[in-house]
Amino acid sequence: xxxxxxxxxxxxxxxxxxxVLGEEPEVRMLKPIEFKYSFLSNLERKExxxxxxxxxxxxxxxxxxxxxxxxxxxxxxxxDRKYGIIYLGHWNDGVVE
Numbered sequence: 001x002x003x004x005x006x007x008x009x010x011x012x013x014x015x016x017x018x019x020v021l022g023e024e025p026e027v028r029m030l031k032p033i034e035f036k037y038s039f040l041s042n043l044e045r046k047e048x049x050x051x052x053x054x055x056x057x058x059x060x061x062x063x064x065x066x067x068x069x070x071x072x073x074x075x076x077x078x079x080d081r082k083y084g085i086i087y088l089g090h091w092n093d094g095v096v097e
C-alpha cells in the first residue's frame with residue numbers, strides 16, 4: 001500500500017486553490033496496480049511474471065473487462081509500444097509501488 005495525502009485543493013497555473021480552514025488533508029492508503037495474467041503475441045494467457053514497477057507506462061484500457069467483471073484490462077510498455085504486453089489484473093487506485 002502507498003500512503004498519499006489527498007489534496008484539499010489542486011493548484012495549477014489556471015486554477016484556484018480551495019481549502020477548508022482548520023481541516024487537515026485526508027491521509028489514506030492507496031492500493032497499487034496488480035497484474036494477474038499476461039497475453040503474449042499468440043494471445044495465450046499466462047500468469048503475470050513482471051510487476052507493474054518494471055514498466056515506464058501502464059494504460060487502463062477497460063475496467064471490469066472479463067466476463068465476470070473481476071479483472072481490468074491494461075497495456076504496459078516502456079518507450080516503444082510495439083513491445084508492450086496486455087495484462088488482466090486490478091487497476092485499483094492506479095498507482096505503482
